[in-house]
Amino acid sequence: MSDFGGAAKLVSEHPDYKIAVLGVPFDEKSSYLRGAAGGPAAIRRVSTGKCYCAWTELGVNLEEDTVLVDVGDVDTSGDPDKSLALIEKGVAGILDKGAAPIVLGGDHSITYPVLKAFARAFKPLEILHFDAHPDLYDDLYGDRLSHACPFARIVEDGLAAGIVQVGVRAVTAAHRAKALKSGVRMVEMKDIQDPLHLRFAHPVYISFDLDALDPAFAPGVAHHEPGGLSTRQALQVIQSLKGRIVGLDIVELNPPRDPAAITAAAAFKILKETAGRMVRPV
Numbered sequence: 001m002s003d004f005g006g007a008a009k010l011v012s013e014h015p016d017y018k019i020a021v022l023g024v025p026f027d028e029k030s031s032y033l034r035g036a037a038g039g040p041a042a043i044r045r046v047s048t049g050k051c052y053c054a055w056t057e058l059g060v061n062l063e064e065d066t067v068l069v070d071v072g073d074v075d076t077s078g079d080p081d082k083s084l085a086l087i088e089k090g091v092a093g094i095l096d097k098g099a100a101p102i103v104l105g106g107d108h109s110i111t112y113p114v115l116k117a118f119a120r121a122f123k124p125l126e127i128l129h130f131d132a133h134p135d136l137y138d139d140l141y142g143d144r145l146s147h148a149c150p151f152a153r154i155v156e157d158g159l160a161a162g163i164v165q166v167g168v169r170a171v172t173a174a175h176r177a178k179a180l181k182s183g184v185r186m187v188e189m190k191d192i193q194d195p196l197h198l199r200f201a202h203p204v205y206i207s208f209d210l211d212a213l214d215p216a217f218a219p220g221v222a223h224h225e226p227g228g229l230s231t232r233q234a235l236q237v238i239q240s241l242k243g244r245i246v247g248l249d250i251v252e253l254n255p256p257r258d259p260a261a262i263t264a265a266a267a268f269k270i271l272k273e274t275a276g277r278m279v280r281p282v
């Protein structure tokens with residue numbers, strides 16, 4: 001297998017894997033445009049070892065210094081409730097082996113079932129959430145499991161000891177108040193002047209909605225929200241954060257909106273640098 005910069009190994013040959021990529025081709029909770037179900041395939045396609053090497057910028061060789069496997073996709077062919085349950089089960093299976101899941105969405109609704117599995121494995125757990133949107137809607141068009149709601153559910157269920165949202169720039173007054181009340185720290189785009197140096201005392205899970213990036217860097221998302229992070233700014237936050245990263249999701253890649261696959265390449269870059277930080281924490 002030559003995906004992920006040639007780093008991905010076969011599960012059958014490496015049952016003792018350390019990092020597992022899990023695809024979730026699911027976009028039934030998208031509020032505006034479907035298409036995110038094609039995300040996992042697009043990231044696999046663009047990340048071929050024919051184009052990329054397995055070395056991270058910080059000097060980790062993902063082919064030699066860890067065991068990274070691709071465990072394939074969650075079965076999302078059934079009804080949405082069944083798919084969400086299977087996502088939780090798939091992630092729990094990886095965590096039970098003591099490995100770190102990297103989950104490729106899919107729309108952002110998938111993060112709630114992923115975090116249900118994580119909350120059982122890590123207590124306390126902190127979350128670093130990159131997004132243009134706080135995703136704190138109590139419901140959207142009557143759906144409490146919409147991709148606009150995962151962090152409302154995560155807060156409500158007490159799945160995280162702390163949440164830091166980076167890159168937000170489409171915030172309602174109600175959501176700002178809700179964040180304040182629930183202890184969610186918003187690092188809003190308008191306030192980011194200098195490089196961010198974050199520190200997490202507990203294991204940290206990163207949820208990366210690609211619309212956190214400026215549409216100039218990541219056009220392949222459903223909701224274009226100008227004024228976002230550059231790919232470099234996002235990498236700086238990940239590369240410099242102090243803490244132990246135990247999981248990652250990359251969501252909302254919408255391949256029909258990404259004709260040159262530039263957003264898929266950004267997704268892979270984020271995957272790669274985050275995996276490197278999993279292997280070598282600071």
Ligand code: MN
Pocket residue numbers: 108131133135147209
């Ligand atoms: Mn989101």
Ligand code: MN
Pocket residue numbers: 131132133209211212223
């Ligand atoms: Mn978003």
